[in-house]
Amino acid sequence: MARGEFETIAALFAPLARGDRAALGLKDDAARLRLSGKDELIVTADALVAGVHFFDSDPPADIARKALRTNLSDLAAKGARPVGYFLSIMRPRSWTDARLAAFARGLAADGAAFDIPLLGGDSTSTPGPFSVAITALGRMRRGTMLRRDGAKAGDDLWVSGSIGDGALGLLVASGNLAKLPAAHRKALLARYRVPQPRLALGRALVGVAHAAMDVSDGLAADLGHLCDASRVGATIELDAVPFSGAAQAAIALDARLRRTAIAGGDDYELLFAAPPSARAAVMRAARRAGTSVARIGHFAGRDRKVRIVDSQSRVLRLAQAGFTHY
Amino acid sequence: MARGEFETIAALFAPLARGDRAALGLKDDAARLRLSGKDELIVTADALVAGVHFFDSDPPADIARKALRTNLSDLAAKGARPVGYFLSIMRPRSWTDARLAAFARGLAADGAAFDIPLLGGDSTSTPGPFSVAITALGRMRRGTMLRRDGAKAGDDLWVSGSIGDGALGLLVASGNLAKLPAAHRKALLARYRVPQPRLALGRALVGVAHAAMDVSDGLAADLGHLCDASRVGATIELDAVPFSGAAQAAIALDARLRRTAIAGGDDYELLFAAPPSARAAVMRAARRAGTSVARIGHFAGRDRKVRIVDSQSRVLRLAQAGFTHY
Numbered sequence: 001m002a003r004g005e006f007e008t009i010a011a012l013f014a015p016l017a018r019g020d021r022a023a024l025g026l027k028d029d030a031a032r033l034r035l036s037g038k039d040e041l042i043v044t045a046d047a048l049v050a051g052v053h054f055f056d057s058d059p060p061a062d063i064a065r066k067a068l069r070t071n072l073s074d075l076a077a078k079g080a081r082p083v084g085y086f087l088s089i090m091r092p093r094s095w096t097d098a099r100l101a102a103f104a105r106g107l108a109a110d111g112a113a114f115d116i117p118l119l120g121g122d123s124t125s126t127p128g129p130f131s132v133a134i135t136a137l138g139r140m141r142r143g144t145m146l147r148r149d150g151a152k153a154g155d156d157l158w159v160s161g162s163i164g165d166g167a168l169g170l171l172v173a174s175g176n177l178a179k180l181p182a183a184h185r186k187a188l189l190a191r192y193r194v195p196q197p198r199l200a201l202g203r204a205l206v207g208v209a210h211a212a213m214d215v216s217d218g219l220a221a222d223l224g225h226l227c228d229a230s231r232v233g234a235t236i237e238l239d240a241v242p243f244s245g246a247a248q249a250a251i252a253l254d255a256r257l258r259r260t261a262i263a264g265g266d267d268y269e270l271l272f273a274a275p276p277s278a279r280a281a282v283m284r285a286a287r288r289a290g291t292s293v294a295r296i297g298h299f300a301g302r303d304r305k306v307r308i309v310d311s312q313s314r315v316l317r318l319a320q321a322g323f324t325h326y
Numbered sequence: 327m328a329r330g331e332f333e334t335i336a337a338l339f340a341p342l343a344r345g346d347r348a349a350l351g352l353k354d355d356a357a358r359l360r361l362s363g364k365d366e367l368i369v370t371a372d373a374l375v376a377g378v379h380f381f382d383s384d385p386p387a388d389i390a391r392k393a394l395r396t397n398l399s400d401l402a403a404k405g406a407r408p409v410g411y412f413l414s415i416m417r418p419r420s421w422t423d424a425r426l427a428a429f430a431r432g433l434a435a436d437g438a439a440f441d442i443p444l445l446g447g448d449s450t451s452t453p454g455p456f457s458v459a460i461t462a463l464g465r466m467r468r469g470t471m472l473r474r475d476g477a478k479a480g481d482d483l484w485v486s487g488s489i490g491d492g493a494l495g496l497l498v499a500s501g502n503l504a505k506l507p508a509a510h511r512k513a514l515l516a517r518y519r520v521p522q523p524r525l526a527l528g529r530a531l532v533g534v535a536h537a538a539m540d541v542s543d544g545l546a547a548d549l550g551h552l553c554d555a556s557r558v559g560a561t562i563e564l565d566a567v568p569f570s571g572a573a574q575a576a577i578a579l580d581a582r583l584r585r586t587a588i589a590g591g592d593d594y595e596l597l598f599a600a601p602p603s604a605r606a607a608v609m610r611a612a613r614r615a616g617t618s619v620a621r622i623g624h625f626a627g628r629d630r631k632v633r634i635v636d637s638q639s640r641v642l643r644l645a646q647a648g649f650t651h652y
Contacts, residue, residue, distance in 0.1 A: 027555055028474045029400040029539050030370040037363030044356040047414035049452045074355040088373035088459040126375045128454015133414040135461035148354045213355050229353055
């Protein structure tokens, strides 16, 4: 752990350690973790920048929660249990002590919700925008991690929850979708600002799914990443993609928003591959986790390409203005 | 690991994994580490921002090395062996691919020098300055970590290497010390830009020192932090503080620079406490590590205060313009 400003704000951050002994009270230069010899450590790092990943005017607590949750979403996709996180804050002058205190309260709330302590960190001034870099640690039994490269031709393609709310929420945050009822706008905005890491589902899929990742860059793009890693192709059945009521209402107003939903980012749902023989096991895992899942296609071939087909099995193309037929 | 831009620059960063299996080729959402049940993991996080911790015009390779080395210095202070690191880059438009490639070459050089692989990371655009957040992982036998809170009244106070070169190097970088011979200016600038983490010394001090930390905020301030954590007071004998030839030459030109040397930061030397009975063991550890050490004072009392005394045992005060007598 670095010193300097972090110590001056220690009163704000020390409670986030949640008494975890590994944190050494956030008073040493480093944290100290022990791990059972049967477990392995899963580590992920993600940075968020005001004006890029969130709006500087967003509630500071929401910014904190999004920063932590995007990292937790990576742990969820691997099937890991959270162990702790390290936080680096780059703070401009405009981030007063009051804003930082609200940010710390957001972290405290989610630290409690997900039972994950702050183990160390650093805080520095910056002439630039408020930025947060988090490294999150998880653990799981050795050799059980859900990887990106395990999908096989013949596997089903699944997603959790609903797709597109994050991207549509970003539109709301930018002042669009004014015709949408306020309750829907609010729901989409909430999904954009505070994603829901699917930790319980990820853990339940260990030993069931062949491969998994979280959807952060958009369903189509991230499925492409998974196909690249697994050296398989995939087909999305557009009509099977789960949309929330708010997203459906938005798409009803403007059909082109279906493209936004499929191609946009910030969903933080799980995308995973499982063999058809595991369909009942997947449904059991989803019930156990209390998270809905939808089978939206399948993996086939070795061309590493993502196809999107409509109900008439026509192949669609993701164009800037929506879907077009090949 | 996040996706997006990091994948587009994967060609630059994949070699930094040095083939370490934990990195999964930097192609998954997370890294996966195993640890012997006898070991514990030591983790530290530090962020550096252009215009705050380095100059945006500094050689990109030096910026990379400083970012990694400040983290390695924390591992050194704890006595840990490097295991790997996670990198988050916040990149403005002015950081072209060529600059980023030079940055990656700096990381590659130090990754090889310190045998530490890149295990994961994230890259994002920023409207602000180039910023780097690193989380470094080390390992060591359980229960042997050198902590900040172990110093005892009666212990000797030691530092490694030489003090003040980083702070004087910052003056050089800012266009000062023009009267100093060019070779001295160059030496100080090099110390500011590329610190030397004392990894071998830190490891050799395990079981010998009672407490340790690295000097990043300045000798006086960091000794204050160690005193706070250990609940002891300390006295620095000013004439015993080791200065490099370049620092001595600077101080000869302007005696007030001795204050800069003691109070300035960026040394990344080790500051440690050891009992007088361990003096021979400390010297053996220093020889084994090939790093000089100097005994510069002692710990006494419980007031958590740092005193600086001159050769006539007069207590000095760190004032803005240099030392003053009480």
